[in-house]
Amino acid sequence: MLAQPQQKYAPFPVISLPDRQWPSQRIAHAPQWLSTDLRDGNQAIFEPMDGATKLEFFQLLTRIGFKEIEVGFPSASQIDFDFVRDLINGGHIPHDATIQVLTQARPDLIERTMESVKGAKQAIIHFYVATSDNFREIVLDKTRDEVMEMAVASARQIRELAEQQPETKFTLEFSPEHFSQTPLPFARDICDAVVEAWGATPERKVILNLPATVESCDPCDYADMIEWMGRHLKKRDSVIISVHPHNDRGTAVAAAEMALKAGADRIEGCLLGNGERTGNVDLVTLALNLYTRGIHPCLDFSTIDDMARAVERYTQIPVHPRQPYVGDLVNTAFSGSHQDAIKKGLSQEKNNLVWNVPYLTIDLKEIGRGFTNVVRVNSQSGKGGISYLLESSQDIFMPRRLQVEFSSVVQKHTEVTGGEVSAEQIWSMFKTEYLDGDKPIQYVGHKLTAKDSNQSQSILLTFVNCGKQVTLRGDGNGPIDAAIHALKLPIGVQSYEERSLGKGSNAKAITFLEMAIEGVPGTHYGVGVHDNFVTASILAVISGVNRGVRQGKLALTSELEHFPIIRDSLSC
Numbered sequence: 001m002l003a004q005p006q007q008k009y010a011p012f013p014v015i016s017l018p019d020r021q022w023p024s025q026r027i028a029h030a031p032q033w034l035s036t037d038l039r040d041g042n043q044a045i046f047e048p049m050d051g052a053t054k055l056e057f058f059q060l061l062t063r064i065g066f067k068e069i070e071v072g073f074p075s076a077s078q079i080d081f082d083f084v085r086d087l088i089n090g091g092h093i094p095h096d097a098t099i100q101v102l103t104q105a106r107p108d109l110i111e112r113t114m115e116s117v118k119g120a121k122q123a124i125i126h127f128y129v130a131t132s133d134n135f136r137e138i139v140l141d142k143t144r145d146e147v148m149e150m151a152v153a154s155a156r157q158i159r160e161l162a163e164q165q166p167e168t169k170f171t172l173e174f175s176p177e178h179f180s181q182t183p184l185p186f187a188r189d190i191c192d193a194v195v196e197a198w199g200a201t202p203e204r205k206v207i208l209n210l211p212a213t214v215e216s217c218d219p220c221d222y223a224d225m226i227e228w229m230g231r232h233l234k235k236r237d238s239v240i241i242s243v244h245p246h247n248d249r250g251t252a253v254a255a256a257e258m259a260l261k262a263g264a265d266r267i268e269g270c271l272l273g274n275g276e277r278t279g280n281v282d283l284v285t286l287a288l289n290l291y292t293r294g295i296h297p298c299l300d301f302s303t304i305d306d307m308a309r310a311v312e313r314y315t316q317i318p319v320h321p322r323q324p325y326v327g328d329l330v331n332t333a334f335s336g337s338h339q340d341a342i343k344k345g346l347s348q349e350k351n352n353l354v355w356n357v358p359y360l361t362i363d364l365k366e367i368g369r370g371f372t373n374v375v376r377v378n379s380q381s382g383k384g385g386i387s388y389l390l391e392s393s394q395d396i397f398m399p400r401r402l403q404v405e406f407s408s409v410v411q412k413h414t415e416v417t418g419g420e421v422s423a424e425q426i427w428s429m430f431k432t433e434y435l436d437g438d439k440p441i442q443y444v445g446h447k448l449t450a451k452d453s454n455q456s457q458s459i460l461l462t463f464v465n466c467g468k469q470v471t472l473r474g475d476g477n478g479p480i481d482a483a484i485h486a487l488k489l490p491i492g493v494q495s496y497e498e499r500s501l502g503k504g505s506n507a508k509a510i511t512f513l514e515m516a517i518e519g520v521p522g523t524h525y526g527v528g529v530h531d532n533f534v535t536a537s538i539l540a541v542i543s544g545v546n547r548g549v550r551q552g553k554l555a556l557t558s559e560l561e562h563f564p565i566i567r568d569s570l571s572c
């Protein structure tokens, strides 16, 4: 039992913003994205990436379309310093991309950081200082004034050093670390002071990054704070408001989305939510959430599985099978009712302009995923999923009542094995049940002749019954009727459907024949497949007869006389 939390965990000190505007805002365009996979993400893995891996990851990020990439913490790590140098010296930075480097607000570290980016066409220098009361007091042991001085001095130092490196276009980014736990008036004052120290203008904006360093409030409280900051900053027009949500409460995506509504211009995060503890906000989810609401994220996730496998290799962290959009199971339906709805939705989808398939939030083709794994069959599944798999793997479209009949065959199997069955296994069960059965009757051949001008036909049907080849003659108004008469069995045709299997000259015919047996309630199916559609129908009759016998609904003698239904045992 959890202890009572009231004494130990204080409620979050929310600000009063009764006239908040953000809940009724709509996100209208993609934010400015920054990937911090190579910095915050890299700090959070068992084995930080080496230079070669970082370069591969950097190239992946540029291919996806990131224009701002935080590439490291060069004053804290020689690998990061060398990596930044390699990026610049090796000409690896696309002309429209900007690298960002992080530093603490300390003069020696700032100097080293500025040195690391020498020669870059453009760079963002990102410095941070903790501003929350607890961090300031417990960890830094500094007053608010002292922290403010550090921030201002750092901004001035970066400005001076930047002036000495005119070949690079510098942007300043400042993060009041633990922003979401910082009293807002102090967060606003320190941000204003940095903006002033940098000499920001609308043409030379400062990025104010307002992190939820540790996510400690509801996403709507975070959005209130962002809106409050936007309203109270002295020079809003000279500032880019950036958010950097971590995911400690599992609501980083919501926090980022609400922050955008509250006026944020930019989001920092990592692919697939890598990052310290529970991670940085997941940029893939954010981007595809925007996309599926009709806003192009300006990031390309059209081969999402390749991207995920690459990130797994770089970070050595497996993607959870339920990770939004990209997890192995997120587009899979096991449940019968879901499968049925998806099957119906997909069959209508081709006629729709707007994506409207139940249970699938995105057209999987757009993210490079097929529909192969959408429907998977286990004991929870129903006819929809089973028939979808037969349709997609074998092009067999069963009539509805056959779907019901065959699903009980599959279900019997899954209930025994308890596991999943693949499309191949379903096909094999279908063949065993309907197509390959040759007991007690095995088709050998037939000869049809027109009997008279009234389209009545005569058949000579040859088959093996209990090891004995027989040829019987029957007349009827078509081949099926004639075959049934030849067999002299008490069966009637309830429904009949014929389709082609495959296309072109190789197409085969498939016949579904639903038969009723005199005196036996219900119906059952026989199915025949053959190059010739008449033969397919005769095979369907024989398939139905054999199934009827196997199920104890029909009995035959070796002479194939007409027998009353349901006999105790077969005669051979």
Ligand code: KIV
Binding pocket: 040, 102, 128, 175, 177, 178, 209, 211, 212, 213, 214, 244, 246
């Ligand atoms: O989470 C955080 O606050 C950070 C800062 C350095 C921006 O990563």
Ligand code: ZN
Binding pocket: 040, 211, 213, 244, 246, 276, 280
């Ligand atoms: Zn962070």
